Amino acid sequence: MEATLQILLEIQHIDQRLSELDNPEHVLQFEKLGFQWQPEHRQQLIELRAKRAAQIDAELLAHYQGLKERYGAAIVPIDGGICLGCFMMIPTAWVQDIRQSLSVKTCGHCGRILFWVG
């Protein structure tokens, strides 16, 4: 997978964890499962996010932020040539590019960043 995409996926994962931390029901559920959230976990996530964010292009990061605010999940997989964000077809040539990890591509319909699960 393309390195930038890997970083973006990591940022998306961190963002999801942070939003779970903001949700008392999630925290309760997590604790019911026998785990414990500590304030330093949040700090760890925030620091890691800042580190990763500094490693990618600012414009791409801004695009990711916009998508996140609009849709929640900014980066989605493709399956059978279809974007799993909006369920529209992706051009075949793009699917090849994404599959071969040649570049970061966004869906022409919803704008989400696409990745291939091999």
Ligand SMILES: [Zn+2]
């Ligand atoms: Zn789409």
